[in-house]
Amino acid sequence: MAPAAPTKRVTLSEPLPLDGGQSLAGVEVAYETYGDLAADRGNAILVCHALTGDQYVASDHPVTGKPGWWERMVGPGKPIDTNRFHVICANVIGGCMGSTGPASMAPDGKPWAMRFPVITIRDMVRAEVALLDALGIERLHAVVGGSMGGMQALSLAANFPERAARVLAIATTARHSAQNIAFHEVGRQAVMADPDWQDGDYYGSGRQPDKGLSVARMAAHITYLSEAGLTDKFGRNLQDRDSKTFGFDADFQVESYLRYQGSGFTQRFDANSYLYITRAMDYFDLAEEHGGRLAEAFAGSKARFCLVSFDSDWLYPTAESRHVVHALNAAGAAVSFVELSAPNGHDSFLLEHPALDRVVKGFIG
Template sequence: MATALDTSPSLTLSNALPLDSGQVLENVQIAYQTYGTLAPEKDNAILLCHALTGDQHVANPHPITGKPGWWDRMVGPGKPIDTDRFFVICTNVIGSCMGSTGPASLAPDGEPYGMRFPVITIRDMVRAELALLDEFGIGRLHAVVGGSMGGMQALSLAANFPDRTARVLAIATTARHSAQNIAFHEVGRQAIMADPNWQDGAYYGTGKEPDSGLAVARMAAHITYLSEAGLTHKFGRRLQDRQAVGFGFDADFQVESYLRYQGLSFTSRFDANSYLYITRAMDYFDLAEEHGGRLANAFAKAQSRFCLISFDTDWLYTTSDARNVVHALNAVAAPVSFVELSAPYGHDSFLLDVPALDRVVEGFLG
């Protein structure tokens, strides 16, 4: 899991954070990164929201992996999200493990929360983000931007706190988690909970962490981030460092080797309990259910311009999911543009080199 190497700035929220569960979190710490300069009028802020396993390290080297930030290609001086013009801020979501309060944090009794951490929602994440913006004195955002779970946060912010942003850019996302989405997450949670090292979530400090279970969870999820065609193009049935199959259980195929690496490397930077809590928040996400069962109701008070982007090969959050949001926005006459981009990488397209995405993002932010 994440170690204490992270050097992100962080602050403790001035007020307790009320949660959808009815519980209240005290002394909430929020870790964040900023890029660019906040204008004196504080009107040039863009909130970026990260995905399930993302974090605040958008455009700086990751403190654990040393790799470039997850949207380094998108955020920076002269880039589509231009930090010469905009003040970009990204927080580590609550429940995560890169410096913000989560299950690995110390509870008021001085012991790690573990599974005593309250179950949180996407809206709770947004509440924490807005509380941080309050600390900065930022009222209305120039834009909120996110992909995947980041897009859920963007939609939740627009629906629940409509005066807080002028623009909403939601990429490769959905307004509700489907049965299949929930099913894949449940497999991951069961894999973690089946690992004896999980110890009902009280593994902190025991020297035994549920890395095996977390790796399996990551592997299963990772398949859903890629398209079938992309996997075939990238790996096909090519063998890993051999001329013929080995008639054994080593990684004969490149795709096996790749998945094993994805699973194992993930455990060095992520906390298994955070994985449980954040997947749960995503499964609970249903913006219509939050607003009387009708998605259009969620946007009845929206005061933002919207842009929805989907990818044709994304089978996790499909173009149809994006269209549902667009139709709801149309129903309340909210200004919305929508584009389905063609890219071969499946759901992960929003993180990868898709020049058309860059152009849409840059154009929409104005």
């Protein structure tokens, strides 16, 4: 895919320091906003996107034309009400929707590709905080995110404790588990096994690792859904046929669905960005950043926290949220926690869920 031209973008005036030790000059951060910023700049909410998300939280995606990924949550009269709040969502650095990433031009005028520095969740947050600086927003009414967005929310709370009054982290974790890392490694190996990946130097070659990226997306997609949800939705139903074909076509609906998810993804996502962002997630361990004790990450925080998990989420199960809650309790932070019952696994945070809406609306205030 070609990088999309974002509608809003700032170039950071200062080089961005990175956890890897380098610093990155001329970083661009693409973002979208919804709703008006109050005169006192006190009504801003930063929404952080997930691995394959982007800044188009509540507006049409410029590549696919599909509605924003959280339109049911963000908008006029929605739980995050843009009649009252100024919502900001930035494409993460390392991404491919206008923020600086591996497809961006390096100082030598060629795409960074795999020369792009490996980034972390904290680096993404640093770029977001720099964006807030550029926008003149001192303190957020709230930072909100699900999945990798929740990691950013927790990281912002830990590393920039003065910048957000409320922290809402949904279906997330304070560290990637061995199983989480394992699934991501499968995806990376799938991309890198594709000869069209060309060691990452595929930009402008007319070839890109769509097959590998598609396999990566298929494997990941299974982890976003619950076993029961897949059974309810597809079971062993056949796809547009009355009986098995005794071949390797997509006989089963679930096969057809996965293939569609995989190939559709390659139309809108850059394979190298997938490598970098999954790496950032695997590196995420908020306790490790703070002396090995998660409570230390939140020591002295004045923010109010809300953690939400889903009982069918096996990617970041409830135990991971509880782990964060216990650390927040140990740190003396104000925290509420709810495990919601939902059939659809990790993806529940993106789906219709009235109880989630009530929790979000109640917490945001």
